[in-house]
Amino acid sequence: MSDLLERLRGRGWRMTAQRRVVAEVLDGDHVHLTADEVHARAVTKLPEISRATVYNTLGELVTIGEVLEVSTDKRAKRYDPNAHQPHHHLVCGQCGAIRDVHPVGNPLADLPDTERFGFTVSDVEMTYRGVCPNCAKA
Amino acid sequence: MSDLLERLRGRGWRMTAQRRVVAEVLDGDHVHLTADEVHARAVTKLPEISRATVYNTLGELVTIGEVLEVSTDKRAKRYDPNAHQPHHHLVCGQCGAIRDVHPVGNPLADLPDTERFGFTVSDVEMTYRGVCPNCAKA
DNA sequence: TGCTTGACTTAGACGTTGTCCATTGTAGGG
DNA sequence: CCCTACAATGGACAACGTCTAAGTCAAGCA
Numbered sequence: 001m002s003d004l005l006e007r008l009r010g011r012g013w014r015m016t017a018q019r020r021v022v023a024e025v026l027d028g029d030h031v032h033l034t035a036d037e038v039h040a041r042a043v044t045k046l047p048e049i050s051r052a053t054v055y056n057t058l059g060e061l062v063t064i065g066e067v068l069e070v071s072t073d074k075r076a077k078r079y080d081p082n083a084h085q086p087h088h089h090l091v092c093g094q095c096g097a098i099r100d101v102h103p104v105g106n107p108l109a110d111l112p113d114t115e116r117f118g119f120t121v122s123d124v125e126m127t128y129r130g131v132c133p134n135c136a137k138a
Numbered sequence: 139m140s141d142l143l144e145r146l147r148g149r150g151w152r153m154t155a156q157r158r159v160v161a162e163v164l165d166g167d168h169v170h171l172t173a174d175e176v177h178a179r180a181v182t183k184l185p186e187i188s189r190a191t192v193y194n195t196l197g198e199l200v201t202i203g204e205v206l207e208v209s210t211d212k213r214a215k216r217y218d219p220n221a222h223q224p225h226h227h228l229v230c231g232q233c234g235a236i237r238d239v240h241p242v243g244n245p246l247a248d249l250p251d252t253e254r255f256g257f258t259v260s261d262v263e264m265t266y267r268g269v270c271p272n273c274a275k276a
Numbered sequence: 277t278g279c280t281t282g283a284c285t286t287a288g289a290c291g292t293t294g295t296c297c298a299t300t301g302t303a304g305g306g
Numbered sequence: 307c308c309c310t311a312c313a314a315t316g317g318a319c320a321a322c323g324t325c326t327a328a329g330t331c332a333a334g335c336a
Contacts, residue, residue: 014283014332036322050286055323071209075294076322090249090257099255103248110241111228111266117237118271119228125265128249133256152303152312174293188315193294195313213323214293278336285330294321301314306307 004066011064021046022057026067026081032089032098034076072098072127088125092132101128142204142219149202159184160195164205164219170227170236172214210236210265226263230270239266 025041039054061067068080087100177192199205206218225238
């Protein structure tokens, strides 16, 4: 994932310890973390890092398209580092667990022109909802 | 839409002025309002209504399935009174305008078993994103 | 290497959205 | 008409996010 750091440097980003740490956290595992979770993990590596910096950095990563914002949750936004392979989400309504999924077909094609109201449609986000195996047991 | 009021009464709801007003606001037009917008409109009809009551009432309407919660927006939840005809949403990324749309096909069928991870999938929510004609002009 | 500069970071106040709780009010049955 | 359980009130609280003023530092350059 020095990939990501490389790409950022290529964009003229100033490389700071804080930004490096945020990038590392996002790369760490495949969970979709909330901003505060990212902050919590960043703090373990760099105790002085502030919340505002994490929010700023995440926001910048989103605007340049390196990270996706998903709002499956009714509370906080979550950040999805897997921005380069398009995918959708499957959410457990009980515990909030999220998995990445890849439906077949092209949902963009499923929206007829008569249903576009003159919009230029560029993207679609699908959120499947259900109950995960764990919660189904309980 | 005394329809809605009828159905609520049928469910054993105690009918109060506040609940009636909230139902009227939801029925008023087809926009997807935020909770605070609902409150703002309710206040014009019943000045003493409190924010907590609006939130409670909306929450109850959602749990009994008369109203849908949509979170296309990164900020507040919006409430969609059109709960009885399933539909999806088309959102303008610039101005936040929302339209109801009806894609063809059954997106639930587009998720292969191998992509379900043991979940019991019951629902899918699709959010198309793009730019509305108005914002495209500007 | 050491300076300079503007971008970056910080801490904490602030804003918005939403929830909770103790108190007060009231719908609807008897 | 009165009771009583359920609903409404309002104000404190909590979670999430944004903003600002001041300090700090990465990176280019002499």
